Amino acid sequence: MRSSPYWPVIRHSTLRRILPGFAVSSLGDGMSVVAVSWLAIELAPAADRGVWVALATAAYTLPGAVGALVLGRFLRHLRPAQLAGWDAALRAVALGAIPVLHAFGALGIQGYIALLAVSSVLHSWGQAGVYTLIARVLPERDHLAGNAVLSGLGSVATVVGPPLATLLIVFGGPAMVLAVDATTFLVLAVTFLLAIPQDAVPEPEGDTASRTAGFAVIRRIPALSALLALTFAFFFLFGPVYVALPLHVSDDLGASAGVLAAYYTAFGIGAVLGSVLTGFLSRWRMWPTTVGIVIGFGALMLPLGLGAPTAVSLVCFGMAGLLWPPYASMSATLFQRWAPSALLPHTLAASSAVRVLSVPLGTALGGPLVAGLGAAGALRLSGTGITLVGLAAAALTLRAERTRYEPAAGAARPAGAEPEAEPEAEARSRP
Template sequence: MPLKPARILRTSPYRPVLTHSTLRRLLPGFTVSSLGDGMAVVAVSWLAIEIAPAAERALWVALAVTAHTLSGAVGAVLLGPLLRHRSPARLVACDALLRAAALGAIPVCHVLGTLSVELYVVLLAASSVLHSWGRAGIHTLLARLLPEHDHLAGNAVLSGIGSLSTVFGPPLAGALILWGGAATVIAVDAATFLVLAATFLFGVPHEDAPAPGEGGSRSAGFAVIRRAPALLGLLALSFAFFCLFGPVYVALPLYASNGPGAPAAVLAAFYTAFGVGAVLGSVLTGYLGRLPIRPAMTGIVVAFGLCMLPAGLGAPTAVGVAGFAAAGLLWPPYASLSTTLFQRSAPPDLLPQTLAASTAVQLLAVPLGTALGGPLVAGLGARGTLLASAVSIAVLGLLAAGAVRAGRKRGT
């Protein structure tokens, strides 16, 4: 007998998240900001292509994407004592206001004719200084508002919103690029962060600052991770995974620009397909609560690498896009399971620092991999770089799965 829609809604793992009084006020602002980020995925690299010297495009695309994330890792390490008294909502708001200011300066300079590619990279770096703390604030607030058994569903909702942004953001960015250039897209992204800041400043009840203590140390979050083998192993896997995926951010725009048809539209198609798969993956994630986290995540890494192979092997564009859609299906479960393990394992009073430390390591991994993208594309070409990334990720997953299995046999 088929389930009635009303019963499906009542039994959905997402119902407690979507009906929570505070989260209902926050999710719309988070959605608007995520859409801006989805547009920026295309715009950041495309503006670098527009303003960089033709012979140095690969280098400047790599630097632009790297700068957009690397400074967040530095901020996570250096700004702990300054931000430890901030509530999770204030951490999100501070990050959003800085992003709005720095990103907003890019289109202003572009209109005034003063935007060099060097200044562009500096402004991208400035925009992300507080990114680790902003992400930590969102997930810490989620962990405080929801009971533990709803954490995975809550993380999946946030991941799902991000996935939807990669579906609608890139094609919207492509249209805006054709109309007003990539700088216009970045201006819109800056405006969405103002919305996010207002949402978290006025939509969350007042929270007391955490009491001084171990949380004031710059290394408090890293100390928590070092003392927990499961967290340390997971963070090592995530670092390697994201580092090996980093070259794709450089190779894919150049791969699309060298192909037939409208290059911006082709690039948008890859990101949109990834987003469509991620939306479906986000819906499924909430039902995965009974899976053992570490074996599930190693299997996801193996499958992710295999899904990227078609583009690297030179398959027709449609097949490569389909592979990215399948990879997108796997991304939300990986991200949500990872965050859930941290929320369950870290001491509540040190959760913001622990999540910020985890985010810092992950943010460091992406630009390191992206920085390698320039030399790899120069040596292997765009398609060869995509192939090397896909194979390396699959091998990483197999090695990690073997390590997890060996640890279980030793009883750890």
């Protein structure tokens, strides 16, 4: 155990304070994956369920991108723990209002979507706070393992959360699940705001950045621009799955919420295994690995839209889950390594805003896609698009490699040299 790459993470004095709260909150999020869409299905008019499910799912994340842009002047000087804590507190209040209004019969579909939107306004800054904290309290060699621990807690929650949500839906309805989710965010808010001493996280001096400094950093470093473009396309094309999969289960398969939970659980089991493996990949070349993950993920999504038996599509969805944590952790690690320390929260918030925007945009597209192609057709288009994006990124990477080494082969570095092992200025110039 002591030789594991995760040992320095779980033994760190500051991280020991936040990991339990993060684990509880992740469980709530794992439950809400089922509850958010299922409550929208119950509240929405039958004729327009696809559109309303898409709006509800997008509202749970999309406003975070707006918050990253318009709230920078108020939030950019807060400590990482404060950013994460205020995000969790807002989620606890807004999500907690949903079951209260539902209990009094005062919750309509429009009000439901509005509350989901309010709950997510600070999410980009909250995520930036968490990953900035990881980067500042751990040495660089432990960043990937630290990110993998957070990803692993979320993955475990996607295994435990959906079945637990299904039980609560059966006995109390999806609003009860969101009440539990709100409680878990309250625990996380208390953890970040009260359990971490102010001097526990090192703070760089001289932060005079503007509210758009994070986007300027990404524009200035081509490697980060390329990574963020790949991530945006990947997540955007995955977005329609959040609409198509519930409707595929309920309409095409004629199945219950339990079958939908089984898909998310299979994805979660794969993600747990992927999270465990991620910490041991620190010697892999991160950029080629992220590109390969995108290609493999898209290929594994295709059986869902090609009419494969449910058992086969469940296995493939689970294998896709295996690839999700390494991609998330590696991309976060590259941002932590390449962005200037003083501007890391701003850069991560900008990155999170783009990523947060990508999934809801894809999810919003899911409603029209399902209406035009059917749920299976939307799933098929999603898998094909992700695969093609990965192949395009691989082709561009190979072309860049040839261009880099062909002009002056005698002066080139060894072919196995890692970008992150190069001098800082050169490493930031390309993937």
